[in-house]
Amino acid sequence: MQSKKLVALFAAPLLVGALLPAPLAAKAAPQVYAKGMVSAADPRASEAGAAMLRMGGSATDAAIAVMLTLTLVEPGSSGIGGGGLFVEAGPDGKVSTIDGRETAPGAANDQWFVRDGKVMSYPDAVPGGTSVGVPGNIALAARAHRLHGRLPWAKLFGPAIKLARDGFQITPRFFSMLKNSSGSGAFISEGKALFYGADGQPLPIGTTVKNPALAATFQAVARGGARAFYSGANARGIVARVTTAPRNPEPMTLADVAGYRAKDRAPVCGTYRLYRICGMGPPSSGGTTVLATLKQLERFDLTALGKDNPVAWHLIAESMRLAYADRAKYSADADFVPVPVAGMIDPGYLAQRSALIDPGKTMASVSAGTPPGAEHLAIAEQQPGEERGTSHFSAIDRRGHAVSYTSTIESAFGSGLVVGGYYLNNELTDFDMNPVFDGKPANNRVQGGKRPRSSMSPSLVWSPDGKLRLAVGAAGGATIPAQVIRAIIGVIDWKLPAQDALGLPVVFAPGVDTVFVEKGSWLEGFTPQLQALGHTSIVPRVLPLKANAIEVVNGKPVGAADPRSEGQAISE
Template identity: 65%
Template sequence: MTFRPTALLALAAPFALTACVVPPQGVTPPPPVAAAPPHIGQADSAGVGERGLVSAADPRAADAGAQMLRLGGSASDAAIATMLALTVVEPQSSGIGGGGFLVMSDAAGTVDTIDGRESAPAAAGPQWFFVDGKPLPIMEAIPGGRSVGVPGSLRLAALAHGKHGVIAWRTLFQPAIRLARDGFAVTPRLFQMLSRFPGTGAFDPAGRALYYGEDGQPKPVGTVIRNPALADFLETVAARGAATFYAGDNATTIAAKVGTAPKNPAPMTTADIAGYRAVARDPVCGQYRVWRVCGMGPPSSGATTVFAVLKQLERFDMKALGPENPVSWHLLAESERLAYADRDQYLADPGFVSVPVKGLTDPDYLAARSALISPTATMPSVRAGTPPQAVARFAPAPAQEEHGTSHFVIVDRKGNAASYTSTIESAFGSGLVVNGYFLNNELTDFNITPDKDGLPTANRVEAGKRPRSSMAPTLVFGPDGKLVMAVGAAGGATIPVQVIKTIIGVLDWGLPVGRAIALPVLFAPGDAVFIEQGSSLEGMAPTLKALGHATVIPREMPLKTNAIVRVGERWIGAGDPRSEGAAVAE
């Protein structure tokens, strides 16, 4: 049944909430962020491509990918070059010291995905983050060795190149090598992150020497940074292959850094590193209205969460409601609450937990979940459902999520596409630096406390396990089977909702991709509703409260979306106006 608004179309007058409201117990809020730095304007961040196009969080990285397209490279080639360049110019967010997920398709709409998520070392166990019998506070667990997972980025890149690469492996490294060798300018965003996170940015003497002055302050905006150690190492990997990362001097140095870190030293062996493998996994796809939506399955919670929210909203006429109506955002909040409850209950590494992916994306199950949503009232409470194939032996529990992440999307001249989310988790990861790159702190994406209410949590630490992620690289196909949209985001647990509102903005509300990305974010992982501070959603807060959302909290969030949309025979891409993202044409 289609819902059309009646009395609720009359909106209340704007009202500003204070940000000091305490969220209900058990609700994990998005991390606060400082005021957004100056950024490239939306008009400047948009790009149009007749042939190929790259949208990334930094224009220099987007250009690295576009260079590969101009050489005749595939979307996967361009994605690898973009990831490598981001290692240099966006060291706080992603790169070869971390991991990621890659979703790819060809012109016929065939989708495949690669899991390059980091893994826990063999010595890890459920009480990995316990000291003297007590769990470490998250901010104490991040710096140093214990938070580091075995990096997966270069194994992912090698697998993707072997499956879909067109140009030589060594060619993909050249833009990143030039940026590291010749230098790159500090941007406002990098400066902001260096200022806010010296605990990791300056944790390692190597990082401190690269990005901070003798006075201990971050190097100013515009300062040219040269990273010869990273340039040398990238040249080695370009010449000898990804295996160079996982054996020999680099692997030995990683293990030593983790094991002798000045804070939280932890056992990681060269065997842990050598044994890492990227995994080709089945995509998770489903039908939303006339479109097919595909994404990354577990250990990512991205695809199941994105699809669940969309499918639960399918019976409502989102187009008629539009982005200016508080009812649209109320429905989004209710659907998010249901989807995140299921996520916290069931999602984890499928090598360790039986994840009911088919059940979580089953149309009948999601129709039953959708029936719980009312356009005129709020559900008093929300619990995980029981999808087909579910094994109810784990306790629901949210986990610390990644905030040092980057997303980029690429289409090439042949119609191939890549949607790639790359991460080192928090800003500057663990703070440990090897060969000029930061090592991740991905293991803090596990539940630090492994049990709840006498039951284990699905996302507890275990040896060799990959932590659950919110990363949601997504591809959307039209009724003709052709790609219409490639999208993804950075920002921890807010990633799925950023992707969802961008998809709805383009497909249901008919917005240009730049305006869809710029839509405000509403994040409702539990009983509290977090709304983007300073956005139009603040004016809708009284109506959201009248609909039954007792706790509505304006908050700045770490938002960063990139997307490309097909319009006729052209590709139009954009970066998030909250970031320094840009789209660069072939």
């Protein structure tokens, strides 16, 4: 247990800061840059985005080209068979967000994952049709392009079509993903034919793979727009795969596919130490979880503590426990259930939650609070699930527009179903498969047309002078907010370059007593000190970490990519 002297050292000045009102971001002259920048989890996707910038395209054009290319070169993580969340801001700081999250078929209900009175296990639910939601990425891209694009729609498909037609090489990371997934029931024949040999083993590293079916899909959508994806042959292919899947076939109709719409959403914005931070609202839990965790930490001097002090990581874990507890209880699709977003990020409420955090000891237990607007909601608390098939990318163009975009198909290779050369998602397993908990309806239960709760946390950060400072996001399921929180603290509090901030280890405390620390990192070495602070369950774990960012330093975009990944940032 830390000494009383240590507690006193940090407690006194911090309480004063908690009483200060949250400031408004200062206005600044519009930002322009000599060159734009793209950061993505695969250098071939980054290059596709940078090519759009070189042609005079916008950050949105670049991000769409990245998303399309990742469908090909990182098919186990994201793509047009899944969905995404998109945050964009112009040089004036005005933010728009687009929800491209997948939707459940109209026939879905809260018994969707119940068989013979028992809730399906996650491994049983993933493969085949039960887990597939109507994909949203193409609709999202089309909406974003209408609002913020500069290049012709068809131009954005050029790099992905060329790679699909001419071939791309299997990288070490992709090979590892194939090897780890080879025994999975999610891998069905079309995927096996693309990436595995006759012996059932993944094709070797360096093998050139061509995907003519995906090239044809891209060409059709490039010519016909989003309509070519949500109607006609492609829509019929989606419906056929889902309804006749070799495992878990389920009803999905052409009307379900044709009726999909990407939605403009209100951004979730707040401040942290005079910095303005904006992210996604429901069905994402990312915006509220990131802001709540940071705001609860605002009264603690993390800069003075420093990254090498176990007390700093203890405080981060404690704040995360509180924020994740609220996330688990309240976050869901706000079109279907009331979500008290404003209350969850209310400074007064978060000051009350922050008061529960003690730098010298661990909270004995954690539960969701009652934010303003939630007083009469009878909702069950649930725990976060785990998805791994996600990718984040950021882009900034020379005119000062910035995009933070996270795309996903949920698990590795999604449902395993392939249509037109791309994998269909298994996003419906992001719903609470058990619709009732402690006799109350789960906020995030399955309903027809509903979008499952997401952990994706695409975020933009502005300095106190009103200038863009950081575009950041991550992949890795429920760890995503934790990764984004770590990156923002690294840049703001510990004054690290974004590249070094993304290299920091991660502590993950998802609203329960157990605290996960990144296995093999120097943070694991803090286990005795964290135990002394009362964290009795410290679990070293290989976490699914993969983040990308672009920061602005002295008026110049500087890219960053998680050193654990094959990601790369490329300037135009």
